[in-house]
Amino acid sequence: MVDYIRDEEEQVERIKAWWQENGTAAVITVVLAVAALIGWRQWQGHQGEQAAEASAEYQVMVEALSANPMDAAVVNDKADLLIEEHSGSAYADYARLDRYLPATYSAMCMRSAATRASGNGG
Structure with a gap:
């Protein structure tokens, strides 16, 4: 029994010595x-909030693209906003592509109307 008590006291002394040497570093490590x-x-x-915000802005832009007639001003405004404020997101890349869609769509409609007017197609 005396050996057991002595071993326990030695363990306590070792723990105290270890804490004396490493206690500050251990506390700093846990805090960090x-x-x-x-x-x-x-x-x-x-990051999640930024992604949700970019998603909402892109949704407004997509709705403007889908509107009949298409609202090119809203599309361009939202595209500019996404490119400026969310430049690292995929939504900014999509906005770069979609920004030119209204102009491309208008050019296609004008070509189609010109072709119909000239009687070369329908």
């Missing part, structure tokens, strides 16, 4: 790990 986790979660939340 918790701070990094909180920071990561905040960043993920921010």
